[in-house]
Amino acid sequence: MRVPGIPYVQGRNDYTDVDGRKYGIAIHNTANDASDEGEAAYATRRTDGISSHFYCDADSVIQSIDTDDRVGHAGSAIGNENAIAVEITGGNGMSRAWWLANVAWDKLGWVLAYVITHDPDFAGFQVRRASVAEMKTNPRVKAFYGHNDMRLAWGHTTHTDPGPNFPWDRLFAAVNTALNPPLQEVPDMLVLFTDEGKKWVGDGVTRRPLTDAEASDLQHIASKGALKLTVWADMAEVANPGAFGAVPVVPEAVLSEAQVEKIAAQLIAATDNPLDEADKPAIVAALKQALREGVEG
Numbered sequence: 001m002r003v004p005g006i007p008y009v010q011g012r013n014d015y016t017d018v019d020g021r022k023y024g025i026a027i028h029n030t031a032n033d034a035s036d037e038g039e040a041a042y043a044t045r046r047t048d049g050i051s052s053h054f055y056c057d058a059d060s061v062i063q064s065i066d067t068d069d070r071v072g073h074a075g076s077a078i079g080n081e082n083a084i085a086v087e088i089t090g091g092n093g094m095s096r097a098w099w100l101a102n103v104a105w106d107k108l109g110w111v112l113a114y115v116i117t118h119d120p121d122f123a124g125f126q127v128r129r130a131s132v133a134e135m136k137t138n139p140r141v142k143a144f145y146g147h148n149d150m151r152l153a154w155g156h157t158t159h160t161d162p163g164p165n166f167p168w169d170r171l172f173a174a175v176n177t178a179l180n181p182p183l184q185e186v187p188d189m190l191v192l193f194t195d196e197g198k199k200w201v202g203d204g205v206t207r208r209p210l211t212d213a214e215a216s217d218l219q220h221i222a223s224k225g226a227l228k229l230t231v232w233a234d235m236a237e238v239a240n241p242g243a244f245g246a247v248p249v250v251p252e253a254v255l256s257e258a259q260v261e262k263i264a265a266q267l268i269a270a271t272d273n274p275l276d277e278a279d280k281p282a283i284v285a286a287l288k289q290a291l292r293e294g295v296e297g
């Protein structure tokens, strides 16, 4: 699986996954202070057999390998075969305060919640850290593991990351928040006008640029109070549920034909302008294109 809404930079991968399935999520640190962009770029060319599905730093998360594929992160064949790898930039010696301040927790929580809810392998996944004893008994326990936990359970490594001060509670809080967004008003669609003058339409997962004509139509409709327009300063924040304010991330991009028709009818009614009825086909077409043929920005 590739997680939408975050950069994908294909890393080198020397491994073949036996069954394409994963059960646990392994947390590592990179033992350095490089950016996730730097780590992901290095992963495209490194030849030491080390790889990871995700890299995360203080402000972003990047995917490097499809989660169905096997990466070299655990040391043990069991860990490599069964766990998704998350490399967070930092080192074992970092303090709790450092970790709290230097990880894009909300984005990481959203990405991992996306995997947990969209990959059927993770049905029944528990947002907690597995014990070494249960990892030994059940190498497919559906929970989080530290690299050190994998070392103690399955061997074949000397690594002890992510370190004693890693704030597991903060990680779990971020994932749980993304899994259980507070009840909020759900808009029909999101229209994004950035402060750079670029206009986008999307649903929180996929998005594409709007033409000026489409933007003009939607702005007219919004001026009648039937559509909420929201301004973002940074499109990268769209992958972060926190950036949506009162607008939750909608996990699936697809609206039904009937939903699109209903939204269009509501919008046209709200415009209170007879000329708009003639524009209905164009408005419906724009909505369909925006909502159903959206592409990742």
Ligand SMILES: [Zn+2]
Pocket (backbone or CB within 6 Å): 027, 028, 029, 073, 147, 159, 161
């Ligand atoms: Zn590690």
